[in-house]
Amino acid sequence: MKAIMYQAFGNADVLQMVELLKPAIQSGEVLIKIKALSINPMDWKIRKGEMKLMSGTKFPKYTGADFSGIVEEVGSSVPGFKKGDEVFGVVKNMMKEGASAEYIAIAASQIWKKPSNITFAQAASLPVVGTAALTAIEKMGRIDSTTTILVNGATGGFGMILLQLLKQKGAHVTAVTSSNGTAFAKRWGADMVIDYRTEEVLSRKETYDIVIDLSGKMGYADAKQVMKPDSKFLNPTPKPIEIPASLIQNLFTGKKHVIVLADPSTKYTNDLLYAVGQGLDIEIHKVFPFHAFKEAYRYAERGGYTGKVVIEQQ
Incomplete structure (x- = not known):
């Protein structure tokens, strides 16, 4: 073969x-x-x-x-x-x-x-992006209509699933993408879409309960600028050194650096199969x-x- x-x-x-x-x-x-x-x-x-x-x-x-x-x-x-x-x-x-x-x-x-x-x-x-999205949501904790979430790099495979699942949770989601992804981000449930080519998200006055970077380009140090005092930065693409470093950082600040490491399992796949049955795009x-x-x-x-x-x- x-x-x-x-x-x-x-x-x-x-x-x-x-x-x-x-x-x-x-x-x-x-x-x-x-x-x-x-x-x-x-x-x-x-x-x-x-x-x-x-x-x-x-x-x-x-x-x-x-x-x-x-x-x-x-x-x-x-x-x-x-x-x-x-x-x-x-x-x-x-x-x-x-x-x-x-x-x-x-x-x-x-x-x-x-x-x-x-x-x-x-x-x-x-499997990979779906499990990652469900793991990220689990790491976010309680989510409702008052939860504000910033998704950076929102229209790749991971973002595609994550936006749709967050919409089901009722969260208020701001998606950062290129102009090519704007229509998709809206279709998948984003309440607000920022084109990173024309606007710098870190210069905005808004702050968020949760920031998740799917692009691998916004680190925890940058994300803190748009995080509320007690909030979470979710990192699904950590460098190896960031895994132990985040544990130490989290002891001294309310702005938590949360590593997201996904492990596909029957639990998550059953959830994905249910979502597919409900019309997951x-x-x-x-x-x-x-x-x-x-x-x-x-x-x-x-x-x-x-x-x-x-x-x-x-």
């Missing part, structure tokens, strides 16, 4: 397509022919070596965490799945594993049946064929798009 891997840290040029044996499954695993995999910022953060403390430095490494596909083979102790089922899922440890191949052998606990009302591309786009910005994987990753890393970028296979 074909698979995408890399033997050194670097930009998309280090990615290469190789031939590997089709994986054999164990009794608790399922073999899936992959139809689509989505691209997430963590993919290139790991590949560029920014997460070495967590990913390690052993090669080869693979890319791609969440995927969708068709069940090819089922392990002897796996209930609930059969050959031909359309499913989606996520690797257990995206720091050390990847789904960028024609087939994947994976524990049955890491996959779920694909709803019939969404495409393979949409299903592959759900999953915007696929662009789809690349499997052979154009380098182009796909280069495009995704440039940013500036709305929704998700996906790689599909025949």
Whole structure:
């Protein structure tokens, strides 16, 4: 089978397509022919070596965490799945594993049946950003109509899900995006939209109960300028040093620096499946064929798009 891997840290040029044996499954695993995999910022953060403390430095490494596909083979102790089922899922440890191949052998606990009302591309786009959005909301604590939330970088895949779920909670949400994302931010539930190309959000007089930065460009030090005295800054893309540093910072200030580390689980996926059933909007910005994987990753890393970028296979 074909698979995408890399033997050194670097930009998309280090990615290469190789031939590997089709994986054999164990009794608790399922073999899936992959139809689509989505691209997430963590993919290139790991590949560029920014997460070495967590990913390690052993090669080869693979890319791609969440995927969708068709069940090819089922392990002897796996209930609930059969050959031909359309499913989606996520690797257990995206720091050390990847789904960028024609087939994947994976524990049955890491996959779920694909709803019939969404495409393979949409299903592959759900686990990582959906779990991250639900984890962030959990970290926010009690949310109601009086809660003011600033979402910076609001119309990527993470923001797409987060805005819709926050709207269901009734929070007052201000979204920061580019002019290209304004209409989407409004459609997904933002009460106010700021175009960062024409207005600097940190210079505004408004302050917020919660600030969450999805762009990776607004750090805790900057966010404090627009935070209320007892508020939270949610950081879903922390540098390794920020994880212990935030614990120390939080001892001395009412403005808390909260690290958001998501771990896909059945609990969160069931919530996502419910949201899909209620009409969750999953915007696929662009789809690349499997052979154009380098182009796909280069495009995704440039940013500036709305929704998700996906790689599909025949």
